[in-house]
Amino acid sequence: MRVMFAASEAMPLVKTGGLADVVGALPKALARQGVEVTVVLPKYGEIPPAIADAVTTISIIEVQLGWRRQYCGIQEVCVDGVRFLLIDNEFYFKRGYLYGYGDEAERFAFFCFAVLEMLDKLEHLPDILHCHDWQTGLIPFLLRTRYGNRPGYRDIRTVFTIHNLQYQGVFSRELLQELLATGDDSFTKDSLEFYGAASCMKAGLRFADRLSTVSYTYAQEIQTEQYGEKLDGVIRERSQQLWGILNGIDTQVYDPMSDPHLFLNYRNSLDKKRQNKLALQRELGLPEDGAVPMIGIVSRLTAQKGFDLIAEALPELMKERIQLVILGSGEPAIEAMLRDALHAHRDKIALWFGFNEGLARRVYAASDLYLMPSRFEPCGLSQLIALRYRTVPIVRETGGLKDTVEPYNEYNGTGTGFTFGPPSAHDLLFTVRRALAYYREEEHWARIVANGAKKDYGWETSARLYCKLYRELVS
Template identity: 40%
Template sequence: MTRVLFVSSEVYPLVKTGGLADVSASLPEALCRLGYDVNILLPGYPSAMETAGASGASRKARISIDGYTVNLVETRLPGAAVTLWLVDCPPLFGREGNPYQNDQGEDWPDNAWRFKLFARVGAKIAMDQAGLSWHPEIVHCNDWQSALLPVFLEPYPERPGTVFTIHNLAYQGLFSRKTFEDLGLDESLWRFEKLEFHGRLSFIKGGLVFSDRITTVSPGYAEEIQTPALGYGLDGLLRYRRPQLSGILNGIDTRTWNPEEDPHLDNHYGRDHLKNKRLCQANLQRSLGLGPNGAVLLGFVGRLVEQKGLDWLLTVMPPLLERGCQFAMLGSGERRYEEPLKELSLKWPDRVSLTLGYDEALAHRITAGCDLFLMPSRFEPCGLNQMYSLRYGTIPVVHSVGGLRDTVFDPADTGIDNANGFCFKSPDSASFLAAIERALDCHKNRKAWRRLQENGMAGDYSWKQSALHYGELYQGILAERQDPNLK
């Protein structure tokens, strides 16, 4: 049984700011079902420590790192038979709210120290130096917060194999040269082919340079990040490491996201019995104060930031409202997007519902109750919401990038029998609006619309295939470490 240490700064339901948390809960569980022995390592945020305490967690080890005393607290991932270790260090992680930012939306000034220590703890476990009775054969790191871990393992010939997954290359963990010095990192790492990036310290380069394998969360995004447009200055490095880079499409938790059993819904439905979906829509409209007038209901759930195409969305909303469409929107982000959305909700109170923040139950009800789900992302490494909407018979309208291109198929490209949504390829609001208008026209054709719904709901969005791909990746690394001639 291959032992895997899965290292992540977020795990649902303990802490979540985005899709990383969902992946970090679902993938380890899927790997365990395939016979892997997976333990998750997560910072001991207050929400996580509180949940662990309520479930009878226990301290398994105490270690000293960088002048801090760290307790390793063992518990189980809620609802799963997966061991979870929490890095209990209150001076660094004992802060309420967002794990990376304060209440003003500013990065915690000691983030570099926080996640350096997190990586150090992971390295101690990996090298069997933490006083535990378990150590891994594979260490799987995720995003910049754990990217120094492969750096710390590099000096050890007997180290475990390493995988680094890019969930969003836009977030790189960039810090000053002085921070590099203050962290006490070895001076030899301050080179452009290691951690130096245009005069700054780049955490993410630790994972990109020092890991045995690099993955990202869709085949499309794996190609895109090797281009100047979406490589964020790292495209050259990623092209250099192309032989070690692969894209493995994320899955979703098909138990949590299941319209036939979803506890957040008053009415349930499936591919062969879609009638209750209309009741979900009526309930959603009623609860959000939207008029149940037969209007087409368009949904959006996500961060209100430029990456998600909010400027394009704001441009297309007025003409769609004029023609009678309704919008159910959930998310939070930048004020330059929140404020005009508030204005639209005040101007059109019976057609625009805006909920700022995040509400898991409402996200499920929007996904079930809408006719169309909008994802006009400028780039999207994988995207989970389009897979949620497909599973719920809600037709996605997406920008054809990254994982959206890998999962949503337009009837203009594939024919109605193989389609499940609508795509736009030009990065502008006019193309977005045109795709929505094609969707609205299709909505009038009951037979064609039902075919799109059935096609979407028939897809396999589970983690099973993705977990198999990760398992093959792990075994390939282990084989190479036993016989370097296989590289």
């Protein structure tokens, strides 16, 4: 079975978030299940030179985009055993950042057309086109409405995966109509129309053969008005074709036993983990104390991630004997709030604005607790990485957090972390204090860490479910 992933980012080529981790790791797990996977990406200027210099051009085509006829190079490179095809057009993709430009609609409409124009230049057509998030949402629409008469194209099946429904690729109807060179019949409520505008996410939801999202609970949540981002009605209509498949992590990449970024490698030794805490305290200028509980956060600094709850709870949290280490960047108001907190509590808080992969790994390894009070979380990878590094998660019961963190039960000794339901600062504070109480009880704490160590959040189980989905489609 041949599967082609179409996505806007993938590790180890380019990354802004969890999408890149998934698109980078899942193909390797699928290959171990006997699936032949190719990943197609834009050729961004941010791709590391060692990879960009190794590419081979296999075809040069032109892509019609509205009135424009644009150059498109098709380039190939193999990284970590995965075949990548890169869509080359420097005007659209050789820029300083992956996203955030005024012509996003044009850039990713070009990408979607280029993927489909490219297919019949390859040796074999894919059986499945697996599209990820709004940047590729137009592919199922175009395949169904524009490319079905090309030889072999009618047999291609499509899967569209929702990684985060909040980001939808909504543009004016007039702009997309011009870019797609399509008539009014494509902009009805049963097609691309979205409250007077047009939605690339809705195109994927309407026209893909199957839908998937990244956890079972999120698949249920997005069918409700609270989490459905005004698309819950469309998703409910397609609920029989919607699969909730939990993300995993690459357990070879995220392995405290071999991670080169750590001060000291370890597996289950809490003493060695404590040595990593002391080393991070030295690195960040915090008081060195192996007994003080360290709470780590590696995250985008947005309201979605629950930082408004953290801000409200912070004055009371700072009365506890803790250290709080935060790495990330995001909304200016949240960054300002954290700077003010740092100024008042330099002995308890350490901040790093931006992203640093090595430092992120050291935060996972050094922290005793990992805080994720997200208002919504499609899957979340950080709690899985935390468990892998023997760090106990504190999470809100939503999306993939609910599916992956089992609340600790002191009566029967089960559970891998601490959870709370209502999105309130009161519940967050109560749960953190409960976790701190158990941290001070060595027998309980060792049991919680050991429970988490038994969990396997690699990709194998999820890859088998994707294979089942693919087989159902092909048959």
